[in-house]
Amino acid sequence: MRRGAIQLSCLCVISLLAGNTIHAAEFAGGTGTSADPYQIATAEQLISIGSDPNLLSKHFVMINDIDLDPNISPAYVLDGAAIGSVPTSFSGVFDGNGFRICHLTIDSGEYWTGLFGSVGDGGEIKRLTLDTVSISGRASLGTTGALCATSSGVVRQCSVSGLVLGSDVAGGLVGWNNGIIEECRSICSVTATWSGGLTGVNKGRLQDCYASGRVSGEWYAGGLAGLIAGWVNCSYATCQVDGINAGGLIGGHYRLGSVITDSYFLSSASGGGPDNGFGIPLTSKQMKQVNSFAGWQFWGMGNDGFRISWFMPEDSYPELAWFSLVALPKISGSLIEEAYEVMEEAHVDVCDVVCDYDHAVEWGHVIMARPDPKASPGTAVDIVVSLGPYDWSSNPGTGEPNDPYLILIAGQLDCLAHQPELWNKCFALVSDLDMAWRVYSGPLVGAHGRSGLPFGGVFRGGGHIIRGLTLDGGSTDNGLPVMSGLFGDVGPSGVIRDLGLEDVSIRGREYEEQVAGMLCAVNGGRIERSYCRGILKGFGRIGGLVGRNTGVIENSYAQGKVADISARDVQGLYAGFVAENVLGAITTCYATCVVASHHGAGLVGHNDAGSVEYGLWDVEASGAEGSDGGIGLSTRDLMDVKVLQDNGWGGNPNWIIDAGRDYPRLIWEGTPGSLIPGPPSKPGGGKRR
Structure with a gap:
């Protein structure tokens, strides 16, 4: 509903008086499909979406900034949600396309107050900025948010600034979140009984978000969220916060199992909110330092691929990359x-x-x-200018075991991904490779989706590093899980050795089953003296190094982060090293990956008749107490010579340790340290238990 509808344009008034709803022809273009969304160019077109329930499942894209300043027209003062409300939630896709809606003004006595009243499970709002909003939700027990009152969908890359007042639950961006909010920002003054700078109540997931401004709550008040019963990751708040139960980041939680990782707030001494145990307080000076934000990925600090959410401006607090960077x-x-x-x-x-x-x-x-x-x-x-497809017949090598094909630059690997007839040959890296900026939808070598052929050759890393591998999405039409990793399927004759992967970035699709590891999705061959560092987000069987192992993995490690991209998967396997070990052998390996899952494993997610000998993981770094194989150690113990000796690592010529300063490293890495003296003090130590 809205006030002063009689003062809208003649077209809209006639349509309403005639009892008709807006038709596709009245938009600026489009047919409402994902391939051809309705185009929104005016305030009238925007507001009219809510007049027809049949439009709430359609796709929309803005093609202009829109100003809803009441000084332009009193009709722009809304007395309720403009688009969708309980029970007729918005379930379509609204793409702001980088444009702004300015001066959104709502003075409502309804229960659901915001531009969108309710966003359903299939709904998505993205790339939209709301500037200088004035939102007032007066209904007792009502929920208020500038963008949407309540959401069970996805809100991504949205921003809001202004004033939000609510009676019961209010958030600067979203009042009550049951879904996913990613890469969003709120710079608002928020007041309600339960209030949060970004969202009043979070029962879903907040990822890479921040809030600034002032938050006041009669009961719960939090700089980022008033009350949580879900996930918060890589987010921060700088709000001033007042309330009976107040926190610089979170006001409180009402369900055990809520997870807050790598999230921070401006300390009260620096003008932020109080420390109530949720999140980590930082001073104003610390807020301006990249090193203060453990677990975050900043632009210019490694592989600046799709996964980079943050940018650190000079002498300022972290800003979202999409908001700061130039297209x-x-x-x-x-x-x-x-x-x-x-x-x-x-x-x-x-x-x-x-x-x-x-x-x-x-x-x-x-x-x-x-x-x-x-x-x-x-x-x-x-x-970067193309030399065309690589001709392997011009390579100095022949691909035979004693004369491998030599790989010197990234483009050769790009071409190999499309030449499965070579996947049973031998290859050797002769330099480090920079794969940054190339984004792939699936594994480069040994992928079911391209040929059904596994990698059956030998890949010799030679102590070199592949940096910046980026995989995004991927799909399959053969009914099998999506494979993700540098290698998809390594067959029984396949060998990978002496290879390092750094700045890996792999992201699957929510609710699309996936088998993924940074190095290899499925290993049926041998992996020796190799490591990977990066971030892997997926759904299904997700392991830091390997997704599913039926072969042999020796003297290798994984570092970084493994995450359930849905934050809701209760059947999948998420592990720091190998998600599923079926008749495979894992020997003298470790993992320090953060495992972001309700039931994550530090080393191995599920072991089915396989062996895990001398396997270790960092309990503190991973946040995972358990594993189906291996022994969990503290960070300090995993850097301790005596502890490593006691767990079967002594005398192994493949490892060195800079005791007390670093984890074990492969000798070919050339890092400081010395060999771990042997023999092991406990020959049976470290075996699977």
Whole structure:
């Protein structure tokens, strides 16, 4: 409902008086499908979405900024949610497309107050900014949020600023969250009985979000969320907070099992909220230092791929990357001269031109810009130009065991991903590879989705590192789980040795079953003296190094983070090293991965007639108390020579330890340290239990 509807445009008034609802022709374009969303260009088109229940499951995209200033028209003062409300929730997709809605004003006596009253399970709101809102929800026991009152869907890359007042539950962005809120920000003054800078109540997941402003609550008040019964990860708040039960980050929780990881708030001494045990307080100075935010990924600090959520401005607090960074023009496929012209028109400086191979882009055409698709303001970019597909017949090697194909640059690996007829050959890295900015939908080698062929050759890392591997999404039409990893399926004859992966970024799709490991999805061969570091988010069987192991893994480790992307999976397996070990053998390996799952395992998720000998994991770093195999140690013990000796690691020539300063490292890494003296003091120590 809304006030002053008679003062809307004649078209809308006639439509309402005639009892008709808005039709597709009255939008700026589109048919409401995912491929052709309705285009929203005016305030009238935006408000009219809520007038027809049949539109609430459609797709929409904004093509202009929209100003709802009441000084323009009194009709823009709404007396309830403009779009969707209980029980007719919005279940479509609303893409703000980077545009803004300014001066949203709602003065409501209804239970659900916000631009969207209710967003259902299938609903999604993304890339939308609300500037200078004024929201008042007056109903007793009502729920208020500037973007939406209640959400069971997905809210991603949205921002709000202004004033939000509620009677019972209120949040700057979302009043009551049962779904997922990712990469969102709220700069609001929020007041209610239960109030939070971003959301009043969170029963879902908050990921990579922040709130600033002031929060006041008669009962619970939190800088980020008033009350939680869900997940909060990699988020922060700088709000001033007042309330009977007040916290700089979270006001309180009402369900055991709520999880808060890598989340922070401005200390009360620096002008933030009180420390009530939820989150980690930081001073204003610490808030401006990247090193203060353990577990976060910052732009410019490694692989700046899709997973990078944060950017640290100079002398300021962390900002969301999507909000801070400059979008680069699309130049892929163009000639180099054309690319230079496009960049010049966009006022983007070109630093260098780099040549590389590519399986699809023909010689002389641009593969990509680096970084891509965004850069920090003032950053000069490189342009990568294609040498065309790589011809392996020109390689110095022949692919035989005593004469492997040599891999020197990233483009060769890109081309190998599309040549399964070579997957039974032998390869050797002769330099480190930088895979950053290339985003793949599945494994590069040995993938069911491309050929059904496993990798049956030998891949010799030679002590070199592949950096910046990025996999996003992926799907399969053969009824099998999606595979994700550098390698998809390694067959019985396949061997991977002496290889390091760093800055790995793998993200699956929510509720699409996946088998994933940073190095390998399914290993039926041998993995020796290898490691990986990165972030892996998926749904199903997710392991830090390997998803499913039926082969042999020796003298290897995994570090980083393994996460249930849905935050709700109760049947999957999530583990720091191997999700599922079926008749496989794991020997002298360890993991320190954070395992973000309700039932995560530190080392092995499920062991089915396999063996785990001398397997260790860091209980403190992982947050996982259990594992189906291996022994859990404290961080200190996993860096202790005597403890490692007692657990069967003494005398192993593959490992060194810088005692008390670092975890065990493979000798080929060349890090400080010395061999672990042997023999082991307990020959049987460290075996699976």
